[in-house]
Amino acid sequence: MSYVWPLDPRELFVERYPQMLGFGLPAEDVDATRAAIDDMWPDAPGGWVHEWSRLAESYAATGRHDLAAAAYGWAKFPTLADGPKRSALARQTEQYTLSAAGFPVDFERRVLTVPHRGGTAQVAIHVLAAPGLPAEAPVTLASGGVDSWKMDLHSLWVQLALLSQTRVVTFDLAGTGETSHLPMTPDGGTEIVEGIVAEARRIGNGKVAHFGLSMGGYYSARTGLTAAVDASVVLGGPVEAAFAPGRGFAFGMEGIVGNALGFDRPPSSDELSDVFTSFDLRPYLDQDAHAPMLVINGADDVHIPQHDTLVFGDRRDTRVELVPGTGHCAISKLPEVLPVIVDWLKQTLNG
Structure with a gap:
């Protein structure tokens, strides 16, 4: 059971921007993604899940599985309200597991x-x-x-x-x-x-x-x-x-x-x-x-x-x-x- 609701992505960036940087994403990449997003739910250019997933894919392609996991984490944010969000969580889990070899624990x-x-x-x-x-x-x-x-x-x-x-x-x-x-x-x-x-x-x-x-x-x-x-x-x-x-x-x-x-x-x-x-x-x-x-x-x-x-x-x-x-x-x-x-x-x- 899930649903989508009216949500302005600009408000999310206002609150969450420090957290995005604090957990390791480069500021220039977050800023570029922020500028590209103009809607919350559509899985299309300008949509939250699309633009964050595009960033994650670029990290994965260069072997930065840790950054890919973090970006997919924002792609599925703030909840698994639809199919694209659930797909982003599955990809986050995959990239997180791939990055485990580099964990200091x-x-x-x-x-x-x-x-x-x-x-x-x-x-x-x-x-x-x-x-x-x-x-x-x-x-x-x-x-x-x-x-x-x-x-x-x-x-x-x-x-x-x-x-x-x-x-x-x-x-x-x-x-x-x-x-x-x-x-x-x-x-x-x-x-x-x-x-x-x-x-x-x-x-x-x-x-x-x-x-x-x-x-x-x-x-x-x-x-x-x-x-x-x-x-x-x-x-x-x-x-x-x-x-x-x-x-x-x-x-x-x-x-x-x-x-x-x-x-x-x-x-x-x-x-x-x-x-x-x-x-x-x-x-x-x-x-x-x-x-x-x-x-x-x-x-x-x-x-x-x-x-x-x-x-x-x-x-x-x-x-x-x-x-x-x-x-x-x-x-x-x-x-x-x-x-x-x-x-x-x-x-x-x-x-």
């Missing part, structure tokens, strides 16, 4: 069968580890949000694997990326995560941390609050206020979220609100069973209210950081934030 791709709503589901994971990492090292699960998926955040996960000395297992949330065949729901999505947690406990020393960014932070908050994992990092995750009735969306997020939730047409505001209220983590916030947690976000986030970070402030075994001068997930200050996360993970997982 050991890499393995697996497809897990995990429980889901009374049956099972197939979920692709990527396992990244520093060369020579002992088999008994802890495991850190890692995922992005509704529009930045496991391959898109590769450079972040590599740094996490190298610095934390944990085996990093990346995956796409239900409703996103290679798990788009399953709708994003509070319980079904958590069931997917818990299946990956069970696998993670088998491939390391039994200790598992969960690092979630953006909507991934919702699920890491939930596994942390229920102590399904041994440590939880929540970076810009929606928790309570973000799901309040009447909340609006910025930069096309309404359509992105609607697709992830499994709608086959643009939902009404009331329909979105009805679904979103079921995500509210207040019942878990009212309990005191949580694992150690680190909760961080930028103070100027346009997507997630400050409340959803500060609400953790008086909880035991919990560290809260609201970073000034940066926005959603403190992306512009990740070089400062990542060492905080790594140090906390090392201290927490080593007891």
Whole structure:
């Protein structure tokens, strides 16, 4: 189930341009692609998926599979709403796998069968580890949000694997990326995560941390609050206020979220609100069973209210950081934030 919706590509460039450069694409290539795009959905010259795919093809032809994977990542952005977007994701996966030989970490791709709503589901994971990492090292699960998926955040996960000395297992949330065949729901999505947690406990020393960014932070908050994992990092995750009735969306997020939730047409505001209220983590916030947690976000986030970070402030075994001068997930200050996360993970997982 999927749908397209009115979306101005110029707005996406306004918000995402720093991220495009930050994850490795040359500025001159991004600028040229930006100038060529004048429409979001048509798979034709001037269309988003067409122009980004054309750039990706040029990289692939010269053996720059890493840049091709990044460009195909933007071609399928922001969601798999149609066939050309799904094709771009398949090509991104192909180019990403081809680039793995040049990774500074050991890499393995697996497809897990995990429980889901009374049956099972197939979920692709990527396992990244520093060369020579002992088999008994802890495991850190890692995922992005509704529009930045496991391959898109590769450079972040590599740094996490190298610095934390944990085996990093990346995956796409239900409703996103290679798990788009399953709708994003509070319980079904958590069931997917818990299946990956069970696998993670088998491939390391039994200790598992969960690092979630953006909507991934919702699920890491939930596994942390229920102590399904041994440590939880929540970076810009929606928790309570973000799901309040009447909340609006910025930069096309309404359509992105609607697709992830499994709608086959643009939902009404009331329909979105009805679904979103079921995500509210207040019942878990009212309990005191949580694992150690680190909760961080930028103070100027346009997507997630400050409340959803500060609400953790008086909880035991919990560290809260609201970073000034940066926005959603403190992306512009990740070089400062990542060492905080790594140090906390090392201290927490080593007891």
